[in-house]
Amino acid sequence: MKITIISETKIQNKYTKEAIKEYTKRLGAFAKVNHLITSNPEKDIPKNAYVIQIDENGESISSEELAQKIDNLAVHGHSHIVFLLETSSSISSDFSLAISQMDMDSDILSIVLYEQIYRAFTIIHNRTYHK
Amino acid sequence: MKITIISETKIQNKYTKEAIKEYTKRLGAFAKVNHLITSNPEKDIPKNAYVIQIDENGESISSEELAQKIDNLAVHGHSHIVFLLETSSSISSDFSLAISQMDMDSDILSIVLYEQIYRAFTIIHNRTYHK
Numbered sequence: 001m002k003i004t005i006i007s008e009t010k011i012q013n014k015y016t017k018e019a020i021k022e023y024t025k026r027l028g029a030f031a032k033v034n035h036l037i038t039s040n041p042e043k044d045i046p047k048n049a050y051v052i053q054i055d056e057n058g059e060s061i062s063s064e065e066l067a068q069k070i071d072n073l074a075v076h077g078h079s080h081i082v083f084l085l086e087t088s089s090s091i092s093s094d095f096s097l098a099i100s101q102m103d104m105d106s107d108i109l110s111i112v113l114y115e116q117i118y119r120a121f122t123i124i125h126n127r128t129y130h131k
Numbered sequence: 132m133k134i135t136i137i138s139e140t141k142i143q144n145k146y147t148k149e150a151i152k153e154y155t156k157r158l159g160a161f162a163k164v165n166h167l168i169t170s171n172p173e174k175d176i177p178k179n180a181y182v183i184q185i186d187e188n189g190e191s192i193s194s195e196e197l198a199q200k201i202d203n204l205a206v207h208g209h210s211h212i213v214f215l216l217e218t219s220s221s222i223s224s225d226f227s228l229a230i231s232q233m234d235m236d237s238d239i240l241s242i243v244l245y246e247q248i249y250r251a252f253t254i255i256h257n258r259t260y261h262k
Contacts, residue, residue, distance in 0.1 A: 013153070019239075021143070060191070063234045068239035088170075100231045102245075103194040105260075108150075108246045112231075115239045 018061030023114035030121035067123035189227030198254035
């Protein structure tokens with residue numbers, strides 16, 4: 001499985017970079033993860049990818065439901081999932097996911113998303129969640 | 132305003148400590164913030180404090196609504212707010228707040244909570260949110 005996280009906003013803080021580095025390392029056991037910062041997300045979405053937009057007005061689901069969703073995508077032949085973070089333009093997506101109804105700083109939202117993706121894969125593979 | 136964040140779980144990661152340090156510094160302009168790790172949260176809740184429990188089954192509100200809530204508490208003479216994070220015991224609280232319906236690592240949830248408290252105060256005081 002390939003995971004691409006696409007954002008228009010650069011990571012601001014060192015602690016965010018460290019958290020993302022740590023979760024990317026852990027995710028390596030399950031998926032190939034790329035983080036793409038771009039001024040034109042729509043253009044840079046890989047073809048055939050399944051696109052999940054993070055949007056506070058989207059659907060609130062549990063961690064288990066996100067895991068099930070990713071697992072279902074894999075079963076149905078999707079080998080690439082894109083998570084769109086904080087994109088200002090209205091890009092058509094396959095699913096709109098609300099992590100929280102609260103506004104979040106883009107750095108913090110990135111950390112939360114990485115943790116949820118890692119958590120989803122530990123659920124899918126029935127693996128221990130390492131703290 | 133005094134803010135106390137009470138948790139039973141120690142902060143695990145250096146990046147979390149750095150994020151919390153940064154937000155505590157920023158919050159200094161608005162409130163006195165303490166972080167208390169305790170094995171007995173119920174016993175350690177300061178008397179007369181207004182207690183907000185973070186609970187994924189609680190009420191989902193927006194950042195603006197949290198700001199309004201904190202502002203209302205101040206107006207009504209509450210000078211101390213306690214946020215209960217990840218407490219296993221069922222402690223009676225004044226309000227139950229769902230930041231997300233997803234499970235979150237206690238470190239990540241701490242960062243998210245600090246950011247929401249900081250964001251709430253910038254909204255209350257109509258101040259620029261510094262990234």
